[in-house]
Amino acid sequence: xxxxxxxxxxxxxxxxxxxxxxxxxxxxxxxxxxxxxxxxxxxxxxxxxxxxxxxxxxxxxxxxxxxxxxxxxxxxxxxxxxxxxxxxxxxxxxxxxxxxxxxxxxxxxxxxxxxxxxxxxxxxxxxxxxxxxxxxxxxxxxxxxxxxxxxxxxxxxxxxxxxxxxxxxxxxxxxxxxxxxxxxxxxxxxxxxxxxxxxxxxxxxxxxxxxxxxxxxxxxxxxxxxxxxxxxxxxxxxxxxxxxxxxxxxxxxxxxxxxxxxxxxxxxxxxxxxxxxxxxxxxxxxxxxxxxxxxxxxxxxxxxxxxxxxxxxxxxxxxxx
Numbered sequence: 640x641x642x643x644x645x646x647x648x649x650x651x652x653x654x655x656x657x658x659x660x661x662x663x664x665x666x667x668x669x670x671x672x673x674x675x676x677x678x679x680x681x682x683x684x685x686x687x688x689x690x691x692x693x694x695x696x697x698x699x700x701x702x703x704x705x706x707x708x709x710x711x712x713x714x715x716x717x718x719x720x721x722x723x724x725x726x727x728x729x730x731x732x733x734x735x736x737x738x739x740x741x742x743x744x745x746x747x748x749x750x751x752x753x754x755x756x757x758x759x760x761x762x763x764x765x766x767x768x769x770x771x772x773x774x775x776x777x778x779x780x781x782x783x784x785x786x787x788x789x790x791x792x793x794x795x796x797x798x799x800x801x802x803x804x805x806x807x808x809x810x811x812x813x814x815x816x817x818x819x820x821x822x823x824x825x826x827x828x829x830x831x832x833x834x835x836x837x838x839x840x841x842x843x844x845x846x847x848x849x850x851x852x853x854x855x856x857x858x859x860x861x862x863x864x865x866x867x868x869x870x871x872x873x874x875x876x877x878x879x880x881x882x883x884x885x886x887x888x889x890x891x892x893x894x895x896x897x898x899x900x901x902x903x904x905x906x907x908x909x910x911x912x913x914x915x916x917x918x919x920x921x922x923x924x925x926x927x928x929x930x931x932x933x934x935x936x937x938x939x940x941x942x943x944x945x946x947x948x949x950x951x952x953x954x955x956x957x958x959x960x
Contacts, residue, residue, distance in 0.1 A: 662722055662900045666697040669890075670726045672711035673794065674704040674822025678841035682758060682888055683727045685920055689911030694903070704822050707797020708732035709744055716750040720895035722904055725754060728891045731799045734944035738952025739797045747945065751891040752901050753937035755908035758926040759887035761861035762803045762839040763846070763871065765830055765854045770837075775857050775877035778837060782813035789815045792835040794823035799886045802952065803839030803860055809954075810879055830854065841886055842867050842925030860884035867925035887929075887944070889937050905934050 669687070673679045683700045691698045703711040712732050718724040733747040745751075764775065772778040782789050793800035796819050808815060818835050820826040823844050830838045831853055839860065846867040848854045858877040859865050861884075874882035890908055892901060909931040911917065918928050 660899070662897075662903055663694055663696040665723070666699050667694060667722065668699050668701050668724045670711050670715050670724065671700060671702045672704060672708035672726065672728070672732055673702070673798075674824060675702050676824040676844070677704075677794065677822060678760070678843045678886065679727045679729060679888060681843050681924055682921070682926065685917060685924070686757070686908070686911045689914050689917055690907055693907035693910040705795065707736055707739065707795055707801070709736065709740075709797070712747075712750075713744040715891070716745045716893055718893050720752075720893040720897075722892055722896050722900035725890050725892045725904065726751075728889055729799070730759075730885070730887045730944045730948060731797070731802070733889075733891070733941050734948040735799065735802055735952055736797055737945060738949040739802070748941065750894050752894055752896045753934050753941055754890035754892055754901055754904045755912075755934070756887070756889040756929050756932055756937045756940050757908065757912060758921055758928045759885050760842045760925050760927055761859040761865050762799060762884055762886060763842055763849070763859055763865075763868065764803075764807075764837060764839050764857040764874070765827070765845055765849070766837045766857060767831055767833050768852055768855050769833075770855060772837065772857070773855070775872075775874065775879060778857065779807075779811050779813060779879075782808075782811070782815055786814040787816055789837070790818050790835040791815050792826040792829040792838040793817065793819050794826045794840070795819050795821065798823075799841075799884065800826060800839050803884050804837075806882065806884060806951075807839075807874075807879065810882055827854075839884075846925050865925050866922065887940075889940065901934050905937075 669683055671680050671683050687698050687700055715724055715726040766772050791804045823840055826838055827840050829835045842865050849856045856868055856871045858874045859871050860874055921928055
């Protein structure tokens with residue numbers, strides 16, 4: 640009996656080893672937690688050809704937006720740990736959500752195997768071109784004069800768009816009404832149409848609209864000005880002390896994915912991101928491409944973001960409506 644059990648265990652180990660050695664033998668699905676046209680979607684589709692080439696298999700991008708990324712993250716966490724389903728996570732889904740939600744349907748650390756740290760960028764505070772708010776100071780003054788009257792859009796509850804406005808409210812002791820939409824494109828359109836007074840959105844989502852004068856940019860949320868909109872001041876330059884918000888992206892696989900498979904995904908992602916043409920494309924969209932690293936580097940980033948952002952979110956008292 641012991642010999643039978645031992646042989647079964649050995650067969651299982653060998654089977655997993657063979658699976659890792661052969662990976663991938665069919666298409667890989669890259670799940671995006673946000674809607675088509677969002678920053679995460681832009682990054683996923685931009686790197687898709689290079690990732691497919693590096694893996695030797697087609698990578699299919701699948702959008703599963705909703706609930707601040709919870710739907711996609713919980714979905715991927717429950718998939719087979721074989722490397723064929725991965726997710727475009729962000730500091731929003733692996734860190735910020737821990738502070739925003741009382742209970743998450745996934746565990747950012749325990750339920751995932753970190754794969755690769757990819758790229759990031761700032762959010763931009765936008766208003767419509769005809770808005771009376773021509774500066775951050777003017778917007779804050781209006782919020783103070785009429786608490787709760789002004790409205791801001793977001794791509795959904797718990798998104799970095801949502802948190803960016805909550806952080807502004809907290810740091811300036813102001814109030815505004817949150818109106819969540821089904822994705823970043825809808826939220827941006829709401830600001831353009833005057834349905835809401837302002838919003839914060841990722842640079843790639845709004846930079847072209849700002850340049851076409853379909854939107855007015857008041858400030859960027861990073862520590863430095865974004866190369867895409869160099870004339871736009873940072874929030875701190877605009878007078879909001881301590882305001883810094885970046886949106887960073889990385890790949891995650893379900894926990895338990897074999898190390899060899901994770902390493903293959905990591906190397907493929909690094910190869911894709913190292914292509915000069917892709918880097919130029921992402922730069923034009925306003926991304927900063929991060930230095931290539933290992934799955935271990937990605938794990939350190941996830942933990943560092945949790946340590947950084949959860950206290951900030953709780954201190955800001957930012958909660959999902």
